[in-house]
Amino acid sequence: MEPDSESIAVPNGSIEEDRRSPPPPPMPTNPMVTPLLADLYQFTMAYAYWKAGKHLDRAVFDLYFRKNPFGGEYTIFGGLEECIRFVANFKLKEEEISFLRSAMPTCEDGFFDYLRSIDCSDVEVYAIPEGSVVFPKIPLMRIEGPVAVVQLLETPFLCLVNYASLVTTNAARHRLVAGKSKTLLEFGLRRAQGPDGGISASRYCYMGGFDATSNVEAGRLFGIPLRGTHSHAFVSSYMSLDEIIDKALLSHDGSSTCEDFVTLVQNWLNKIQRAKSLHGVFGETNQSELAAFTSYALAFPKNFLALVDTYDVIRSGVPNFCAVALSLNDLGYKAIGIRLDSGDLAYLSTEARKFFQSIEEEFDVFDFGKMNITASNDLNEETIDALNKQGHEVDAFGIGTYLVTCYAQAALGCVFKLVEINNQPRIKLSEDVTKVSIPCKKRCYRLYGKEGYPLVDIMTGENEPAPKIGERILCRHPFTESKRAYVVPQHIEELLKCYWPGNSHKTREELPPIGKIRKRCMQHLDQMRPDHMRRLNPTPYKVSVSAKLYDFIHFLWLSEAPVGELQ
Ligand SMILES: Nc1ncnc2c1ncn2[C@@H]1O[C@H](COP(=O)(O)OP(=O)(O)OP(=O)(O)O)[C@@H](O)[C@H]1O
Numbered sequence: 001m002e003p004d005s006e007s008i009a010v011p012n013g014s015i016e017e018d019r020r021s022p023p024p025p026p027m028p029t030n031p032m033v034t035p036l037l038a039d040l041y042q043f044t045m046a047y048a049y050w051k052a053g054k055h056l057d058r059a060v061f062d063l064y065f066r067k068n069p070f071g072g073e074y075t076i077f078g079g080l081e082e083c084i085r086f087v088a089n090f091k092l093k094e095e096e097i098s099f100l101r102s103a104m105p106t107c108e109d110g111f112f113d114y115l116r117s118i119d120c121s122d123v124e125v126y127a128i129p130e131g132s133v134v135f136p137k138i139p140l141m142r143i144e145g146p147v148a149v150v151q152l153l154e155t156p157f158l159c160l161v162n163y164a165s166l167v168t169t170n171a172a173r174h175r176l177v178a179g180k181s182k183t184l185l186e187f188g189l190r191r192a193q194g195p196d197g198g199i200s201a202s203r204y205c206y207m208g209g210f211d212a213t214s215n216v217e218a219g220r221l222f223g224i225p226l227r228g229t230h231s232h233a234f235v236s237s238y239m240s241l242d243e244i245i246d247k248a249l250l251s252h253d254g255s256s257t258c259e260d261f262v263t264l265v266q267n268w269l270n271k272i273q274r275a276k277s278l279h280g281v282f283g284e285t286n287q288s289e290l291a292a293f294t295s296y297a298l299a300f301p302k303n304f305l306a307l308v309d310t311y312d313v314i315r316s317g318v319p320n321f322c323a324v325a326l327s328l329n330d331l332g333y334k335a336i337g338i339r340l341d342s343g344d345l346a347y348l349s350t351e352a353r354k355f356f357q358s359i360e361e362e363f364d365v366f367d368f369g370k371m372n373i374t375a376s377n378d379l380n381e382e383t384i385d386a387l388n389k390q391g392h393e394v395d396a397f398g399i400g401t402y403l404v405t406c407y408a409q410a411a412l413g414c415v416f417k418l419v420e421i422n423n424q425p426r427i428k429l430s431e432d433v434t435k436v437s438i439p440c441k442k443r444c445y446r447l448y449g450k451e452g453y454p455l456v457d458i459m460t461g462e463n464e465p466a467p468k469i470g471e472r473i474l475c476r477h478p479f480t481e482s483k484r485a486y487v488v489p490q491h492i493e494e495l496l497k498c499y500w501p502g503n504s505h506k507t508r509e510e511l512p513p514i515g516k517i518r519k520r521c522m523q524h525l526d527q528m529r530p531d532h533m534r535r536l537n538p539t540p541y542k543v544s545v546s547a548k549l550y551d552f553i554h555f556l557w558l559s560e561a562p563v564g565e566l567q
């Protein structure tokens, strides 16, 4: 989407006044993200607040999750930019107000006049930078403003953050298991949960550490590198080499033309068949497959990559590929490699590598043994981990279904909870202690230890003094009395930064480009202590509160919880 500058709400002149402010955020990427992309109860609550004259009460909400996904001990925060685009452009249109009027027929007219008047110029949004490693209970975002307006942001924000963070985390987990040296390609669009699921998946998988996507629209929208191979249909659409009419191919340097590339390929296949080192590995290869590869090479001599598993990987696909790649080599081109999309990927990649190495030795073709091997077919963290354990020769993984649908866990479960109203801290109690909310407008810090690793995240009350480098601070588990530790931080990072100041004249953080967010994510993952990151039984990262906040939580808890009576 192009930025629609006319509909951007500029909070009373602050942008013009403050030269350092970054440009106004454009419209949300998906035009379906409007103030009506909300649950009805937000509008009914807004009405009830308005009817009670309470709608301008100053509220503070925290957006956070309770448990890391995929059995891990970390999460990557995604979706912030879209939330900021949403608040920056928040304004109900006349037709939206008419619809709400029809959906809420018992509400007074004055309420709809109020809805017509609202924007987010009275709202402030603080957030952890997008792409950061984050942990349960720590607010990813803190949203302050008139209670009726902030209440309207609940579902759109959750909708924008939940899947984004989940799929970014899923991508990061795939990156960690595959290792830095492998190329990761996101192939999920066809299996994604609808168009927004597909576009979001491509964007956030890139943020989480993938190298490229096959999704062309995501490439256009976000500048993500595009990559792709070809399908089985292309191979099986050919029946014989006779189908190739235009057989000429200009050499790479343009100095000569091979008039019959098909015969060159056939000659190479004969030579490979006769090669001593490959004797007995294969006999006759499938000629329709050879025709498909030859034809693809004629179309893309500089980018020749062949899907080799349509008929038989070792007896047909790989030798056919080599015949075409060697012919290209004669004309100064360098083939890219192969894709395997079925069978035992460890075994087949190892066999294919041996074949390429034999060709390199037999025909003295520099680096032929290093030919790229891409693997796909229902890959996920477990299969990549299994391949690593077995040993394999795959250079690139193409991953679709399991990645983009987040098959291992359907949702992250971020929530949006009121923590303060009119300067009064509020708490939400639950039988389940993990569901008790942490009251108060808070500050959050990440404390780093001597070895450079983050040791603990700590929440304090807004007005408490900040932790200091080299000064011992007591970090308490928010709910378990016995769990506490002293920490002497060597480095301290305040986590929540102002991304939307409304008209408060605070400095607004810039929304970084996607490449910068991706880099941040990679750096954060690198920084973590390895035992927090391992796949099996990872060590939980400590999330804590200050002693003062601990006491206050428990004071409020006791004062709000009714005392039971036994009879
Ligand atoms: N060496 C391996 N170790 C563990 N898992 C593997 C290995 N090689 C492949 N896999 C996985 O095993 C599964 C194989 O699936 P399946 O048997 O349904 O496919 P296939 O028969 O190989 O191919 P097709 O898609 O043609 O049916 C895939 O999820 C794949 O990622």
Ligand SMILES: O=P(O)(O)OC[C@H]1O[C@H](OP(=O)(O)OP(=O)(O)O)[C@H](O)[C@@H]1O
Binding pocket: 187, 188, 190, 191, 231, 341, 376, 377, 378, 379, 398, 399, 400, 401, 402
């Ligand atoms: O396996 P995924 O991780 O989802 O990756 C994407 C898959 O999509 C393509 O398959 P295609 O649509 O041709 O279907 P098929 O593999 O089921 O035959 C491709 O060949 C991959 O196998």
Ligand SMILES: O=C(O)c1cccnc1
Binding pocket: 187, 188, 214, 227, 228, 229, 230, 231, 339, 376, 398, 400
């Ligand atoms: O380019 C590919 O190989 C590709 C793209 C999408 C899905 N499967 C494979």
Ligand SMILES: [Mg+2]
Binding pocket: 341, 376, 377, 378
């Ligand atoms: Mg498949």
